[in-house]
Structures are given as structure tokens and as C-alpha cells.
Amino acid sequence: KASLPVAQIDHIMNGYSLVYLYQKTGNVRYKEMMDQLYTFICNYCKEYKENLPYRRSHPTHVYVDGLGMVVPFLCRYGNVFGVKDAVALGQHLLLEFLEKGMDEGTGLPYHGYDLKTGTKYGIIGWGRAIGWLLLSMADSIEYMENGEEKERIVSAYQKLSKNSFNYFSPNGYFTWQLPAKEGP
Numbered sequence: 001k002a003s004l005p006v007a008q009i010d011h012i013m014n015g016y017s018l019v020y021l022y023q024k025t026g027n028v029r030y031k032e033m034m035d036q037l038y039t040f041i042c043n044y045c046k047e048y049k050e051n052l053p054y055r056r057s058h059p060t061h062v063y064v065d066g067l068g069m070v071v072p073f074l075c076r077y078g079n080v081f082g083v084k085d086a087v088a089l090g091q092h093l094l095l096e097f098l099e100k101g102m103d104e105g106t107g108l109p110y111h112g113y114d115l116k117t118g119t120k121y122g123i124i125g126w127g128r129a130i131g132w133l134l135l136s137m138a139d140s141i142e143y144m145e146n147g148e149e150k151e152r153i154v155s156a157y158q159k160l161s162k163n164s165f166n167y168f169s170p171n172g173y174f175t176w177q178l179p180a181k182e183g184p
Helices: 009-025 027-046 064-081 084-101 126-140 148-165
Strands: 061-063 112-116
Touching: 009 027, 009 064, 027 064, 027 084, 061 064, 061 084, 064 112, 064 126, 084 126, 084 148, 126 148
Parallel strands: none
Antiparallel strands: 061 112
């Protein structure tokens, strides 16, 4: 039986490629590894009451990086293998971040937030955070069933994409922190 060493949520990112490989080859070893990843993430999220802390060492810290590493896998895996709970979990994780991890004034994400206090972490509009959030939505939306939750995610994706373009620098690039127009 195929096996992967899975110790933290970063490892789930490998699952997205495994779905593709399975679809191309039908090799059951890929399916076994994906099932292992899915079981890991289900147990992990259950342990944290349907949330996705980035590290067990900080069980109340949710960072947007985790969404980009986990949600696309959950949604694609769920769609390919008819596991509706996987897609539902992916949607839930996205909606939680969109509710708790965004800056109301700019419409840009923070790097993360604290589950207990609601404190938002990191800078507003960190370029990598925006990338992880857009990636998690873009690579997941097509696998979601139509409905109110999907529409909220699609709307958030469109809003964040449009809003991000307001921060292009004159040379056509983004700065590392989008609102810092004079930074590198």
C-alpha cells in the first residue's frame, strides 16, 4: 500500500498533483496516498473544531498560506471521487477566512487571525497572502456545486482580484505589500 509521511498541513499541497496524476494514469497508488492526505486533514480539522491552524504549536493561529495548500486539494479530490464532505470543508475554510481574516477598509487580507481573540496577524495586503488566497479560490471554485456559498466565494474572488489591480505600480508590478506604493 502506498504511503506518504504527513506531519503538517504543508504536506497536503502534494495532493493536488496526485489527483491530476490519478486522473491521467488511474494508478491506485495515487488514490491511496490521496485518501491518506484527506484522512489527515479531516482529523486535523476535527481536532481544531473545523478550523485550520497553520501549526500545532500555535493552535489558534490561522494563516492564509494553509488555505492555498489545502483547499484546492480538498475541492478537486472531493469532486473527482464524489466526496461532498471534502468540497464542503474546503468551502467552509475559505468562508471562515473571508469572514475573519480580511481588512474591512481595504478589502485586502491579513496574513492570518487568532481563533480565540479574533486578532488579525501580519500586514494588510501582503502580496504572498493575496496570492495564497486567490490561488485557493481560483483552484477550487470550479469543483464547487452552485449555491449561496459558492457565490459568496466567487464574489470575494472577483472583488479581491479587482481591488488588487488598484495597487499596480507605474512599472506594472505589485509591491511586496500592496498598499505600500513606494516599497520594493
